[in-house]
Amino acid sequence: MNNNHLVSFLFFAMLASSCSNTRFLPEGELLYTGAIVTVEGKETSKKENKALKTALGEVVRPKPNSSILGLRPKLYIYNLAGTPKKEKGWRYWLKTKVGEAPVLYSQVDLEYNKNVLQNFTENNGYFNTKTAADSTRHGKKATAEYLVKPAKQYKIRAVKFPVDSAVISSAVRNTRRRSLLKKEEGYSLNTIKEERIRIDSRLKEKGFFYFNPDYLKVQVDSTVADHQVDLIVKIKEEAPKLAEIPYKINKIIVYPNYSISSDSLKISIDTITKYNDLTIIDPENLFKPRIFDRALYFKKGDLYNRTDHNLSLNRLVNLGTFKFVKNQFKVSDTLGNYLDAYYYLTPLPKKSLRMELLAKTNSANYTGTELNLNWSNRNAFRGAELLTISAFGGVEVQVSGQNNGFNVYRVGTEANLIWPRFVSPFKLNPSSGFVPKTKATLGYEFQNRTNLYSLQTFKGSFGYLWKENERKEHLLNVTEITYASPQNITNLYHEQIANNPSLEKVVEKQLLFGPSYSYTYTNTLQTRKKNTFYYKASLDLVGNIAGLVSGANIRKGDTIKLFDVPFSQFIKIEQDFRHYLKLGKESQLASRIIAGAGFTYGNSNEMPFIKQFFIGGTNSLRAFRARSLGPGSFDGAAANTGTFLADQSGDLKLEFNTEYRTKIYGLVKGALFLDAGNIWLLNENPDKPGAKFSKKFLNELAVGVGAGLRFDFSFLILRTDLAFPLRKPYLPNGDRWVLDQISLGNSAWRKENLVFNLAIGYPF
Template sequence: MNTRILNSLLLLLIVITGCTGTKKLPEGSLLYTGATIKIENTTPRKQKKALKTALTPLLRPKPNTTFLGWRPKLFFYNLAGEPTKQKGLRYWLRNKVGEPPILYSRVDLNYNQKIILNYVQNNGYFNAKVVADSSRSGKKATATYSLNPGKQYVIQQIKYPEDSSAVANAIRHTIPTSLLKIGQGYSLDAFKQERERIDSHLKEKGFYYFNAEYLKMEVDSTVAEHRVNLTIKIKPEITDIAQKQYQINQIMVYPNYRLNKDTIPDPESALQYKDFTIIGSKNQFKPRIFDRALYFHKGDLYNRTNHNLSLNRLVNLGTFKFVKNQFKVADTTANFLDVYYYLTPLPKKSIQAVISAKTNSANYTGTELNINWSNRNLFKGAELLNLSAFGGLEVQVSGQNKGFNVYRLGTEANLIWPRIIAPFPFKSASGFVPKTKATLGYEYQNRTQLYSLQTLKGSFGYLWKENQRKEHLLNVTEITYASPQNVTNLYRQQIAIDPSLAKVTEKQLIFGPTYSYTYTNTMLQNKKHTYYYKASLDLSANLTGWLSWANMQKGDTVEIFKVPFSQFIKIENEFRHYLKLSSKTQIASKILVGAGYAYGNSDQMPFIKQFFNGGSNSIRAFRARSIGPGSFNGNATSGNFLPDQSGDLKLEFSTEYRAKIYKLVHGALFLDAGNIWLLRETPEKPGAKFSKGFLKELAVGVGAGLRFDFSFLILRTDLAFPIRKPYLPEGARWQLDQISFGDKNWRKENLVFNLAIGYPF
């Protein structure tokens, strides 16, 4: 690293560490810098760590936020000074970006002492003692809480209700799955969770009117030293209906219920279908959709699982705006419930126009107009037909192809059935309705100064979710026919330099099954670690290729309708990990590995199925699709147009520190690395083939960015630069000692600005 960079970093460090925020404190005030919890050394290490982790967030107030010893919000608060009016930059900087100093005078040692004592006693440390103190250093003050928790009380015995009632008997059957164990530490929260667990179990066994408040936990701490006996009892005030198990009697469905009406449809309009009574609008919906959606049948024992699954499936049909249900004790039969489903349909037909901003992997940014027409109940079985037409413009704000704009026009039709249409039975116990989807689309794309492309696509497949986290998509067949036109002389000149580009302007026929599996728990926002994983498999013309193997062995290219079909296998895996550091910060990481292999009727992968690197959603320090393959330098070409570089193999890694700066403004620091490679030697691309030294050919970039979260979209700006260039000679690829922000030529060559919609991952 050169001396100029080192001096700049040292100066920045001095400035940051010098901004302690104490210079502008009121006279006689102290800046509160936080609290320390000291726990008696005799406490087991595991318990000590757990107590510190739980107690620290409970202390109040919270000190000013710090970063590397710097208090940025307090810095901006002091920098702004006292504003003269209730608006303007100074007011915004002081009151919105900044925060006032947290003074030690706000600290209530006795209050925090009681909070700590209350928590540890609720967790079985009945003999705990807490001493609060404070210390001062210059204009700063800290608080110290010394905790001697003593020995934790543990459970010695657990007793459950012993009478012969149905509810007591059901509770005893839950013992094997109890959250409480002999020898477990006393915990008030654990006792509450045990009550909820028992209640959930009883709901699965027909006790519809039972709830956790009918249970009480009696604790006897006098039985032995640091031991408690726990007795779970049913409260005497439990109602009669809460002690009964209920079965399902009548199932009434109102498929055209209106919320603004005081009356429900006349029962005379009822239609009996199997165990269901459908009232009103006999011809609006086919009865079988309710048979598929509702899990209850007459005579079933009530359970919460089927209750929730039925509601989820009705919602997931996508046909009803509101879904409500009600259970009532049957008038005619004891211990039976009548079930009522009140369904308010969405408008059957609708039309919508949407103007959207968009970005893609090639670093193109643009706008698109979509007009969509929908029919939500096409064949009266909750089928969804969607017809759309679109047109748009995409431009590269920055990149090697700035000025080579893309114009798109097209139309697409989608038909979705809320069931699996197949010659085999398919049953799902999920609350998500399995679906069959057929798609047909056409697109005309004009890449100005290069060529135009007509693409016809069609697919037929299935989509189903095991649960909220796991999703499967199987396209039994997916067909793509591409026909390039109007190839310009500029592009032909580029073909002369790189013959592989000729594949882009050849007719292509791709067909075969595709499959993808997705797992995610990112919807669990309270978890520290969340994950996303997607695996996909693309098989093109494998069966057709096998049937045509004899002709291929002769060296013949097999054609369908005078177009050679593509034959390949493509596999892709993407894994993401999100580490939540606080309510405002997280570290997000991604690793992507992909491979494609062309064989039989194809000597290389179709261009549209190959892998690319670089750009706003990839390695942001390099221009879109400019990296590789391997150590090949795709930028060293003549002419104004720089072609996209593609490969058969891909490895990509990114990690990003994300932090909320102010309301809708978020910041990020990131590192990206990766490359693409070819499986076969290509004379015009030396160094492109994958080899055992592939790690030496990784491109690496770093940068920073801002994200503006407008709720309806996230606008992202990233500024990045490379620190490792794979196309340079070995030994000269790392660029750390070349960084020079003050050099205009360095900035022009290395700084890459990315404007995009949404997060990169």
């Protein structure tokens, strides 16, 4: 059977299976195949009719079975599974989770849908619309047909707000500047509802705690002009007096050890703590009062507003100490127009021990497992401080890379202490719903690379983390110290150093200290937006103050050592920008640009290996082995004469990735991608010809393409990518594009060029 016959056979087999879906229908039933909505408006424009048709098509119910190219595979699987004998097992899962029950024409209510279409058009200003409904049968399938004839749309002529002198009327009137109801725009019931919600939100900022949108009405006067309406905003007469009064804050009472299951509200005089404007009921003296003073925005005498209300709750939740946070406001018994604020807080268990077994991958194509043991104390010093001590051990192997067989074993420990405030001589308290944090870290790691060397690393840092809002985040490490010391360097590795002197950088003693800062902006959680972004900029200033004070200058031979180790001095900048374009409900185009540079001076003439840039691998250029590419046009594989390939590193990095993502079926998603980029050195290296950055850097970009599958199990995403290069920068100039050499049917070509990547999570 040739390829054409095979394709034809598969097509007709799928078509036959789709048609056979109808033979499983109950007697007398028809398969519902969807609705056709036709809009014929003589008084409306083509643009209006097209928009109405799209909108009306979304509101008719039910929705037909999902289909691909006219086929209904989910329905076919549902029928294929038959009737499971038990509510478990493979057949039950196939029928209920993968399959889809038939949507029957008997479920369609033509009259109901006709009324829905009528209401929708009239709610958008197309009064006096005429609608009709019918259906068409084709064998055992049926389609619903709706005809909509809208009249000319009514436009808003004027919007009128209350004019009387009442406090509530004045407050409503003062919100009109940002009204959603605009002159000359079409009448819309949804916009009127949104306007009521908007006015209520503004009133909540002005102390009107008991007001709600239902106390507003918008009268419509359609007699004022031809196809025009006046909208009159009014406060309902039945609105309660409480809703028309702005309130201030009186007492603020906090119960930091509240339990629903016990009577924790009993108060004795010796359990009451007064702290500034707060009354704290904490019989067991679990918390220092000042943490609530920092978290709560309300002060006695403040005008109630929803912003401070929500910020206070967010901060209490973000302390990470409480399982439940409940808030209640009551009218004061002693003062008119005042509210007493109550906060009921249920703590999490103070101490916990957790063990985790993780599967992990990294940018170097290493895949492995790690065991973590974590002990934590959520209120270490009665100030909601989080103390965490962890121990870990793991192994990583390179499934597809140049160093397959040289496994990595890691063990270590780390201690973190996080204060829910800025620990600083200056009084700082950012006005955000997110609690600012101070973090101190101490850590040790022992890493053994089989048959090569071992590496001990000591780390310490002290810094601040704060969020302006859910989109903007800052991380400032006032100091970050890393000391790396090699051990057990094998003869094999010494032999490799003789062949490739750059390998010696990996096992040099390293001492790094200095501040670092990163800023992150993202709006990717706003899933309704068509365009979303992620941006991260980071800056490392290592050894700068020490270098300036000591006058270190390696170029003049003035190298300064601490603990018999020359400290590093450099500036490193990196920027990561990502853009996500939503193409449909289940598809998007994701793109990323990374640019980074490291500049040494003073006490260093080379960037430390652990701080240099790398490229290639599962989360980078997927058509090239991890860390095997570059720098520049240097060919690390050709220069290698040893047992394994050295990781290639550089001082500069430029990378671009773009990926089309779409849902294929069920939990399976697919992707087509293109990656490009490279790394370079700033200085000439005689051991790496072609590695230095020059104005011809664009001619040294590597390019690769590929396709992949993503299996979304909700708790993790398993990713498989298959890629191959289109451009190899290490080939002679003029021969770098290799499109004409692509030969998927050639086993030798596949062995040399096809790269398989297995990873967890998306690459970006």
